[in-house]
Amino acid sequence: MSYVLYFSALLMAATCCSLFMTYLCWKRRELPIAVSLGLGLLAGSFYSFGYAFEIVSSNLEQIRFWLRFEYIGIPFGTVLWFMMVLQFTGHQAFLNRGRIALLMVVPVVTFVAHYTNDWHHLFYKSITIDDSEGFPLASMVTGPLYKVHVGYAYFFCIIGMGLLFHMYRDAATTVRKQIIFVVIGSCGPYGVTAVYLSGIIPTSVDFSPFGFVFSGIFYMWGIYQFNLLKLAPLALQKVFESMRDAVIVLDLDYRVTSFNQSARRVMAGLNHKKANGMLAADVFSVYPELIDRIRQEPFKDSRLMITEAETSKFYNVHISQVSDNKQVALGIMLLLSDVTEDVHNQEKLLTSTRQLGELNSFKDKLFNVIAHDIRDPLAVLVSLMELMEEEMQSCDGEHDEVVNEMGQQIQNTFMLVESLLEWFRSQKGGMVFNPVIADLSHTVQANIRPLQVRSKGKRIQITSLIPKGTRIYADKEMLDLVIRNLLSNAIKFTDNEGSIQIEAHQVDNEIIVSIKDTGSGITPDQASTLFQDDNPVSSVGTAGERGVGLGLTLCREFVRMNGGDIWFDSKLDQGSIFYFSIPTLHEEA
Known part of the structure; x- marks a missing residue:
């Protein structure tokens, strides 16, 4: 019991x-x-x-x-x-x-x-x-x-x-x-x-x-x-079989112990009935590079090209060690991911990149042609027109209108080429940003002088109230273009016997420059699109002057590159004031 x-x-x-x-x-x-x-x-x-x-x-x-x-x-x-x-x-x-x-x-x-x-x-x-x-x-x-x-x-x-x-x-x-x-x-x-x-x-x-x-x-x-x-x-087995990537498992003797259907499609040697248990060297005999990768430690990822029925395919090969929960090595796993489409796309991208590079080089050469073969002759024509205008003053004035029109057209064409070149350099990195210490008063006076012919022709008085010794820190070439464009616009839209006044005052660590004219002002429709990049349009000046519409866009880009900003205030038929800010030397130091 x-x-x-x-x-x-x-x-x-x-x-x-x-x-x-x-x-x-x-x-x-x-x-x-x-x-x-x-x-x-x-x-x-x-x-x-x-x-x-x-x-x-x-x-x-x-x-x-x-x-x-x-x-x-x-x-x-x-x-x-x-x-x-x-x-x-x-x-x-x-x-x-x-x-x-x-x-x-x-x-x-x-x-x-x-x-x-x-x-x-x-x-x-x-x-x-x-x-x-x-x-x-x-x-x-x-x-x-x-x-x-x-x-x-x-x-x-x-x-x-x-x-x-x-x-x-x-x-x-x-x-x-x-x-x-x-x-x-x-x-x-x-x-x-x-x-x-x-x-x-x-x-x-x-x-x-x-x-x-x-x-x-x-x-x-x-x-x-x-x-x-x-x-x-x-x-788990079904997940293994349904994987798109080819998976092959080897034991420590490099014998095949398991593989999925994707591996059978990729590796011809795995179609053998007795593939399980065969040495990897026998199964992958046509892929010596793969065998070398398997035997190398530590394992490294590599790319393998496999030819299937006269079609080459590319696979990324990832080799890793299979271990148990005690980190004891049990075998080796091969994961082959088809990257053929990525390789072909990469080749197409490289081809497109080369073509774009060639087109970009051609475009650069084209602009160089403009710079050397068009800009320089136009500059000579501008000088000749100035001499002709001086000589015409001794004549009876019969041909003044024709000469003035020719001069205006040459000036407009020159400004077109100049603006296109400046725009090209600013957008493609051709212009190097090189800020220096400069006297703002001297810079403004230097940019007023080339415009005196135009301003005297319309009897416009340009006055700079910027005191000498006003020091700024900016790129000289960019600053000259900003001042020249704003003054040119002010002359363009100011009536005969008008005035333009340039001032500057310091606010915190910036110099605010203002260019005030007594011109026709800006309509609300024009004001809303004035600084837009898309399809810039130039308005006709008070004396019929024409431009290319790129000036203010360039000014905005150059001012921002120098760490400042640009804006304006305008009243129709009362004139406009354009402002832009430039850092002082104290901020950059």
């Missing part, structure tokens, strides 16, 4: 083990496989817990009670295990509500038949006490529904094992270990029950619940060693 107590204690230990694993499954209940496994373990817990008390019961009534307790879980255990196997092997799509309900028909009939057996005796024909083992045990004469229950359970057991063995055959080496643990753990209850039902061991003690002790050990080991509940292995 004493060893029965040990059996009971062992069954209680198996129950605790199953309940603990049920708790682990409950923590991972967001995974369907964890739910089915947990419910299956819970069903087994009812069996082992009930039988622990059944074998220490003293009469038939107590035995019947614990039998009913056991059958809360026994009918459903196989179906729950089968559902877990379907999810584990990637056949979870089979499990919809209708099929699950159909699978549960026989377990529910078994459950009801067991609890109502006293009415029909279709499950057990009779239950009596057997004292042959020295303690009371239940001796049952089984009925037809019991045989249906057993047959149903082993039918799904065989199908489930078949799915596991089929999965094992096609799985990668790292996944096979998980499958082995599931198979061994599943053999516990069904194997022991099969031995008990066959009568091979002449005993009345049902050792089936002890199979749960065996299963519990292997499932517990599998959960902690291989993290069985983290991801169903076949799902």
Whole structure:
């Protein structure tokens, strides 16, 4: 009688083990496989817990009670295990509500038949006490529904094992270990029950619940060693197979152990039926560069060109070491990513870049032609026109109008070329920014002198009120162009006998320069588009002067390059004031 107590204690230990694993499954209940496994373990817990008390019961009534307790879980255990196997092997799509309900028909009939057996005796024909083992045990004469229950359970057991063995055959080496643990753990209850039902061991003690002790050990080991509940292995296998990148796994002897369908398409050597287990040197014999990369440590990424049916493809090859959770090397993994399209796009981009470079060089040469072959002759023409105007003053003035018109056209053409060249240099980096210390008063006077012919022609008085010694820090060429353009515009839009006044005053670390004229002013429509880059348009001056519309855009760019800003204030028919700011020497120091 004493060893029965040990059996009971062992069954209680198996129950605790199953309940603990049920708790682990409950923590991972967001995974369907964890739910089915947990419910299956819970069903087994009812069996082992009930039988622990059944074998220490003293009469038939107590035995019947614990039998009913056991059958809360026994009918459903196989179906729950089968559902877990379907999810584990990637056949979870089979499990919809209708099929699950159909699978549960026989377990529910078994459950009801067991609890109502006293009415029909279709499950057990009779239950009596057997004292042959020295303690009371239940001796049952089984009925037809019991045989249906057993047959149903082993039918799904065989199908489930078949799915596991089929999965094992096609799985990668790292996944096979998980499958082995599931198979061994599943053999516990069904194997022991099969031995008990066959009568091979002449005993009345049902050792089936002890199979749960065996299963519990292997499932517990599998959960902690291989993290069985983290991801169903076949799902991982399907991800592996569906990858667009080619993946090849080698062992430490450089033998192929696994590869996906993409690798089979890329590497001709993997189409061999016995590619698994072959040396990498034999499989990749036509790719000596790849073999050299595999044998080099540390592993480095590289690019490999593979010719397929007279078509060359390029692959980035990433080689990494496969290690277990203790960082022990298990093998080598090759990842080949198709970058053919990227390589071709890169080649096209380089070709386009070369063409753009050639066009840019041609454009630079074209502007150089303008600078040397057009600008210089125009400058000579301007000088000749000035001499002609001086000589014409001694004549009777018959040709003054013609000469003035010619002079104006030459000036306009010269300003066009000058503005185009300045714009080109500012936009393409041809002009070097070179700030220096300068006297603003001297700079303004130097830019007034070239414009005196135009201002005297319209009898416009230009006055600079900037005191000598007003020092600024700016690029001289850019500052000259800004002042020259603003003064030229002021002359252009000021009527005869008008005036232009230039002032400057300091605000914080900036000098604010203002150029005020008594001209026609700026309309609101013109004011809103004055500094826009798109399609600049020049207005006609008070004496019919024309420009190219680039002056103010250039002024804005040059002022900003020098760290300042430009703006204006204008009243129609009352004149305009243009302001721009330039840093003082104190700010830059």
